[in-house]
Amino acid sequence: xxxxxxxxxxxxxxxxxxxxxxxxxxxxxxxxxxxxxxxxxxxxxxxxxxxxxxxxxxxxxxxxxxxxx
Numbered sequence: 001x002x003x004x005x006x007x008x009x010x011x012x013x014x015x016x017x018x019x020x021x022x023x024x025x026x027x028x029x030x031x032x033x034x035x036x037x038x039x040x041x042x043x044x045x046x047x048x049x050x051x052x053x054x055x056x057x058x059x060x061x062x063x064x065x066x067x068x069x
Contacts, residue, residue, distance in 0.1 A: 011058040014040065020051040027053065 014034075018027055034040040040057035047053050 010061045010063075011043075012061055013043065014057045016055040016057070018053040018055065022053070027055075031055065031057075 016030070016034075018030075031042065034057055035042075038059070040059050042055070043058040044056040045053060046055075
């Protein structure tokens with residue numbers, strides 16, 4: 001029986017740094033805009049003791065399949 005190769009999705013990442021004074025509402029609005037218009041999804045969020053945040057977003061890389069006629 002032949003084996004079937006499964007391709008795992010590939011992702012691209014974008015990092016954002018939100019300064020200490022950024023409110024939760026402003027951070028939520030920024031991340032919502034990235035999700036709606038850029039198809040990004042939250043991968044990781046780090047909250048530092050000084051109040052700043054580092055956000056890592058990811059989205060799938062969609063590759064065109066080359067067809068032969």
